[in-house]
Amino acid sequence: MRTTINPVMDEGLSTMEAPITLMYWALEDLDGTTYVLYDLATGEQHKVPDPNFRRWKSVAWIPFTDASFVDLINERQAQLPNPSYVDLSTLPVLHVKLRDDEEARVFFRGKIEYSDFYECGECGTAFLWMREDTEPYPVCPKCGACNTWFCDIHGEVTPIFLQNGERRCPICEKQGPPRGCSLIRRLFLRTAVRKELAYCIQVKRGDIITEYVINKDGIVTVNSL
Amino acid sequence: MAATVNVEEGNGSGPTWTVITSGRYCTTDSYNPGSNYPCVVPTSGNNYSYWKHHRIAWTGVGTQISNIRWYTPGNVASTWQLGTGGQLMVGLRDSGDHGCPTANYQQATGTQGTTGHYIKDATNGHDYYKSQAATPGDADNYTSASPLTVDTTVYNANGASKSVVTQVKLVTDATQGDKSNITFTFLYDEI
Numbered sequence A: 001m002r003t004t005i006n007p008v009m010d011e012g013l014s015t016m017e018a019p020i021t022l023m024y025w026a027l028e029d030l031d032g033t034t035y036v037l038y039d040l041a042t043g044e045q046h047k048v049p050d051p052n053f054r055r056w057k058s059v060a061w062i063p064f065t066d067a068s069f070v071d072l073i074n075e076r077q078a079q080l081p082n083p084s085y086v087d088l089s090t091l092p093v094l095h096v097k098l099r100d101d102e103e104a105r106v107f108f109r110g111k112i113e114y115s116d117f118y119e120c121g122e123c124g125t126a127f128l129w130m131r132e133d134t135e136p137y138p139v140c141p142k143c144g145a146c147n148t149w150f151c152d153i154h155g156e157v158t159p160i161f162l163q164n165g166e167r168r169c170p171i172c173e174k175q176g177p178p179r180g181c182s183l184i185r186r187l188f189l190r191t192a193v194r195k196e197l198a199y200c201i202q203v204k205r206g207d208i209i210t211e212y213v214i215n216k217d218g219i220v221t222v223n224s225l
Numbered sequence B: 001m002a003a004t005v006n007v008e009e010g011n012g013s014g015p016t017w018t019v020i021t022s023g024r025y026c027t028t029d030s031y032n033p034g035s036n037y038p039c040v041v042p043t044s045g046n047n048y049s050y051w052k053h054h055r056i057a058w059t060g061v062g063t064q065i066s067n068i069r070w071y072t073p074g075n076v077a078s079t080w081q082l083g084t085g086g087q088l089m090v091g092l093r094d095s096g097d098h099g100c101p102t103a104n105y106q107q108a109t110g111t112q113g114t115t116g117h118y119i120k121d122a123t124n125g126h127d128y129y130k131s132q133a134a135t136p137g138d139a140d141n142y143t144s145a146s147p148l149t150v151d152t153t154v155y156n157a158n159g160a161s162k163s164v165v166t167q168v169k170l171v172t173d174a175t176q177g178d179k180s181n182i183t184f185t186f187l188y189d190e191i
């Protein structure tokens, strides 16, 4: 099975960059003071007042829905050595009002997937390949290139694979002294990296922690820890 | 305000940590072996790839990074056709984090082109794991529903996590040849 892919998967990220942030946290203190990840007037980023569990009136993750706010933040980020850009989103607000006996904390959950894929040395196409009986070796879905084996005497051959990893020319094997084949590699293994963020709230009541997570696709999961 | 986080592989005696470009398991200590030094199906017993150290490293941390975990799709052994009992193995500790601290990194060794040393080998194994009661685990047991605990340290500055140490074990009925593509995943919490 071959699936053509964009090697820099998802959201146009290169592997060396931070993932795109689609939501920001907002925390409402018991006295009514609010804290927000980005200053609404200047776009400057703030550190969370407390990374640990503590009492709040409410905690929330809010999607970026204002284009000028996004631009303001990204202009500031562009000046930083490790910029972390934000983008508009249609994700729902995740808002938890806390009871008197509850504490909460907010955080991002980062996910980095790394996977290998094949890149065609002839035409540059990137593709994923799964071994199947019908297709026991990778073939470029665009130009049909594959890795081939070469005998010094007989040219391109389909080798005999020995258990020890040796590949022998099938014609030489029949006619005389066995001869190894060399690989002509046209398909190269590369690694793609995909980064994404989920947005988490944990609420602690006694010994019970409830975790709310909203991912970049807007799927909310709730777990008891 | 997300940190820039990358997956790195450690190689050499130094070690040198390189942002991952080709994580192919092979029978030499290299982060990018190309088509050289493939894993070899044994005629008897087991063969191994050289073990690999993979970690995450970050810059631009806000306040902290913590809760670093790792998982596989749960079907590595069958997808890579490693044979009956063949598996991707992961170094485990008897207690605490399973990740190997950077200070305990140990260069992979073996017979180049044929087999790596088993992580748990009493003589040539990995010093951080070989004396543990625990044997290396089957990476297929660590999935998104039950990831491997790599590192529970709370990091407040730029840096890198402990490493997941893995190696491929091949048995006699494994299939030689090109391997299907597989995705591995690190998780971390950040604020």
Ligand SMILES: [Zn+2]
Residues within 6 Å of the ligand: A120, A121, A122, A123, A124, A125, A140, A141, A142, A143, A144, A145
């Ligand atoms: Zn092609």
Ligand SMILES: [Zn+2]
Residues within 6 Å of the ligand: A151, A152, A153, A154, A155, A169, A170, A171, A172, A173, A179
């Ligand atoms: Zn020949």
